[in-house]
Amino acid sequence: MAATALLRRARWALVDHPAVASFRWEPGRTPASSPSFAAAVVCAYLATVLLLHRRVLPLPALSPRVLRAVSALHNAVLLALSAAMATGCVLSVAATAPSRWWAFCFPPGGATAASGPVFFWAHVFYLSKVYELGDTLLILLGRRPLTLLHVYHHAVVIAMCYLWLATRQSLMPIALATNATVHVVMYGYYLCCSLGLRWPPRWKRAVTELQIVQFLFSFAASVVMLWRHFAAGGCEGMAGWVFNAVFNASLLALFLDFHGASYAAAKGKKSRSEVVKQE
Structure with missing residues (x-):
């Protein structure tokens, strides 16, 4: 009974609330809905990272205690936000999807409007990626090295999320729920650290490895979407999906390279340590 009441309250807050249920993506009117906004954010991010990384712009010196407190707050916000987005998207699909295939394939043409709870959470997800740029600032403040994977991922994901909404991209609900769930684990780990x-x-x-599994799952889901696209009259937002697929493939390659290099280094260090102990 308590679980049912909790689910009912969650559905009202995350699906049926007027601000969620009445959401409509309108280019030029919805906040951050213009392509110029997304482009400006990406360009400003890359320029700022370059200037801070090259020490052209000074970085404030924060004590380790203050930096840990700021990091904890930042990670806690993203942990809670990721949990809300994952739950909200899943409940929205369950409550509003007109068919069991809808989460994989939006009907083409004018049959799919960029409105309602699922698109509300896609918009929140898009804005959350702007806030996530703070990850980079915390790395720089901590004087830790930046990787190509980190900067590339944070920059291009904003364009990807914009295209989700602008093209009404099929498969978007599954990608959103999957990514937000992975981020619950990731930011939970970062918060603990x-x-x-x-x-x-x-x-x-x-x-x-969980992030790598996420990309592999996205390709498996894409197979289902493509089957529906070619066998059932088409899916909406294919141009956005092509961009998304290429981006995911590049991220998978970078994550595999990062995993291989990091794990090999750790394994080699462990092996050397064992040799020293034996000696």
Whole structure:
């Protein structure tokens, strides 16, 4: 009974609330809905990263205690937001999808309007990626090295999320729910680290492996979408899906390279340590 009441309240807050149910993506009117906004954010991000990384712009010196507190707050916000987006998207699909295939393939033409709870959460997801750029600032403030994978991912994902909405991209609900769920785990791990709760190295590797599984799952879901596209009269937003697929393929390659290099280095270090102990 308590679970049913909790689910009912969650559905009202995340699906049936007037602000959620009445959402409509209108280019030029909805906040951040113009392509110039997305382009400006990406360009400003890349320029700022370059200037801060090259020390052209000065970085404030924060004490380790303050930096940990800021990191903990940032990760807690993204953990809660990711949980809300994942839950909201799943409940929205369950409540509003006109068919069991809708989450994979939006009907083409004018049959799919960029409105309602699912598109509300897609908009929140898009805006959350702008807030996630703070990850980079925290890395720079901590004087830790930036990787190509990190900067590339944070920059291009904003364009991807914009295209989700602008093209009414099929498969978007599944991609959103999957990514937000992975981010619950990821930011939960980061929050523990920022609070000083140290986990064994295998957990950090597990987070990376979970992200890799996410990309593999996206390709499996794309097979279902393409089958519906060619066998059932087409799916909406194919141009956006092509961009998304290429982006995911590039991220998969970068994550695999990062995983291989990091794990090989850790394994090599462990092997050298064992040799020293034996000697």
